[in-house]
Amino acid sequence: MRDVVVIGGGAAGLSGAVTLARARRSVLVIDAGSPRNAPADGVHGLLGLEGVPPLDLLERGRAELVGYGGVVRTGRVVSAERDDDAFVVTLDDGTSERARRLLVATGLVDELPEIPGLRERWGHDVLHCPYCHGWEVRDQAIGVLGTSARSVHQALLFRQWTDDLVLFVNTSPDPTPEEAEQLAARGIRVVTGVVDEVLSTDGRLSGVRLVSGEVVARSALTVMPRFVARLDGLAGLGLVAVPHEMGVGEHAASDLMGASSVPGVWVAGNATDLMAQVTGAMAAGTRAAAALNMDLIAEDTALAVADLHRHREGHVQAIHSPGR
Incomplete structure (x- = not known):
């Protein structure tokens, strides 16, 4: 079971995945290969990479992720649900992936x-x-x-x-x-x-x-299109699109760190921030990944403390057991 499955391999998803991989988390990115900005000639306003073709930017991001031990799978998520203490994500080829946490970075659909x-x-x-x-x-x-x-x-x-x-x-x-x-x-x-x-x-x-x-x-x-968060296949999580407060469409609501209303699920990029440009989506992915990693650290620490208590209790029982 992986620490994190990232659903969506755009600017937000890859930025979050790289951050998690650098934090030594096992990370899998599932990407359908249909980025919203694919028709554009270049990404603008991206400091140091002005005008970079969108697909080139994503290719660089994937290479960086793999360099830190992350994995990218091409596929479309058809269902996702909680199974006890994990999430199960099923792809369109029938295979499934398990993870302790999810980062949803699926972007949005422009309704023209x-x-x-x-x-x-x-x-x-x-x-x-x-x-x-x-x-x-x-x-x-x-x-x-x-x-x-x-x-x-x-x-x-x-x-x-x-x-x-x-x-x-x-x-x-x-x-x-x-x-x-x-x-x-x-x-x-x-x-x-x-x-x-x-x-x-x-x-x-x-x-x-x-x-x-x-x-x-x-x-x-x-x-001005109507923006709608792309949440296909995620209804089983209880993650649904709600009206955006600016009246520009529907998004997956989250707090400032990207935590959604579903425990264990974070959201970053255009799926939650409908107006975000590439730079904002990258920053949101990194921010959500940091919060998600801290949540995992809290869980890891609680498990370690519980193991320590069991070890101590076992040691005490061994000392006071009959025959000693």
């Missing part, structure tokens, strides 16, 4: 509007985080696709990166008078009507078509 042409450009010139990709589309003709009441916020945010910005109201509420004044003051054009299609030319985004037939040329589009 069902608009033709949108998902195909996701992670390229359709994006949502200006701190991750705003620099790459600076000074371009950017459109903000309205999907919720946060769309005005998104438009004001992206205005920092370009003077040529259009807010497509689409399915979001119409701007309030105060919001309309803010948008006008910042030179943000507002286009009403529902977006019918995202257009591409020569493999690049070229604009959007409204249901009215009007086409508005744009070279980049930002949309």
